[in-house]
Amino acid sequence: MNKEQLHTYIEQNTGNESNVCQIYAIKDGETVYDDCWRGFQTFDAMNVNSVTKGIVALLAGIALDKGCIKSVDQKVMEFFPDYSVKRGEKTIYDVTIRHLLTMTAPYKGKSEPWKKVCTSDDWTLTILDFLGGKSGITGEFRYATLGIQILGGIIERASKEKCIDFANRYLFEPLGLPRRILHGGSSKEDQFNYLMNKNPRKYEWFADPNGTVTSGWGLCMSARDMAVIGDMVLSGGEYNGKRIVSEEYIKDMLTPHLKLGERFGNMNYGYLWYKPYDDKEVYAAIGDAGNIIYVNKELNVSVGMTGTFKPRIFDRVDFIEQKVLPAIPEK
Numbered sequence: 001m002n003k004e005q006l007h008t009y010i011e012q013n014t015g016n017e018s019n020v021c022q023i024y025a026i027k028d029g030e031t032v033y034d035d036c037w038r039g040f041q042t043f044d045a046m047n048v049n050s051v052t053k054g055i056v057a058l059l060a061g062i063a064l065d066k067g068c069i070k071s072v073d074q075k076v077m078e079f080f081p082d083y084s085v086k087r088g089e090k091t092i093y094d095v096t097i098r099h100l101l102t103m104t105a106p107y108k109g110k111s112e113p114w115k116k117v118c119t120s121d122d123w124t125l126t127i128l129d130f131l132g133g134k135s136g137i138t139g140e141f142r143y144a145t146l147g148i149q150i151l152g153g154i155i156e157r158a159s160k161e162k163c164i165d166f167a168n169r170y171l172f173e174p175l176g177l178p179r180r181i182l183h184g185g186s187s188k189e190d191q192f193n194y195l196m197n198k199n200p201r202k203y204e205w206f207a208d209p210n211g212t213v214t215s216g217w218g219l220c221m222s223a224r225d226m227a228v229i230g231d232m233v234l235s236g237g238e239y240n241g242k243r244i245v246s247e248e249y250i251k252d253m254l255t256p257h258l259k260l261g262e263r264f265g266n267m268n269y270g271y272l273w274y275k276p277y278d279d280k281e282v283y284a285a286i287g288d289a290g291n292i293i294y295v296n297k298e299l300n301v302s303v304g305m306t307g308t309f310k311p312r313i314f315d316r317v318d319f320i321e322q323k324v325l326p327a328i329p330e331k
Contacts (some may be wrong), residue, residue: 003329016315016319020038021223024304025302033327042224050217051285053216055219057272066159069097069158091132092132100150102271104258106137108130112145113146123214124212127150141269153215178203182205183206184207184211202220226305272285273285288309292320
């Protein structure tokens, strides 16, 4: 399947690919694929959902490189001396940044407290109320989008600047990508629209009323943005000769720290990034609706892919490998 055939395939698709908006690929440092659908253009942005987590993992690495964070094993509560721990709660004192990055932090309750958090003034402090619990640190993987909000709060307190400013200064601008602006509305209706709207968005990032960005979702990027970030990861943290993130941290971030179960395709998990195969140097930051940063070290290619909201899309790695990579022209 060549590029023209792939364009037609996606354009006419009524199944899993019916929501694809953009695909952008960089190979050996050069753009090799750039195509759009559903009224989108190359520089349009959209909410890439949980790909946001992969970006926050990079920001944590930058904060670590700069000495704002001492270690990924630093205790979470060191950054919140003003927070009043609930009576009888002890586990919270043992939770580290590493637990947040590997999704092994423990939380109270069986489900995430979306309503309580998303109707509060300070989402970071509110989700802290649910961190910990009587079972202690078990090392069990628990996917918690709201928990990553704590990591954004740590970056802010450690760097002494808003997470969005930190991201613009040390990630987006050095990569030649547009600055992000805050999307400040936080009503229930606005949050729903932010998730479901199928039109291009500004280069924005959803934020709580306190001006702290949502760290687990809500960052708007183009497929090009994601491919550029993937290319930087592919190069061990460098981009155009500039050091963005230390090579040591990139290696640690991509190293499998957990083996996930069937629900997550038996993939390996690093720091908010997935390693889909045991025996291939392929990594990905994955979000709902098929949004993805795909990095293949063996082929030296990075692919960004965006899609409007559509539930239960889990096959984007396969799709990229079976349809997109073969459509990239040979040099």
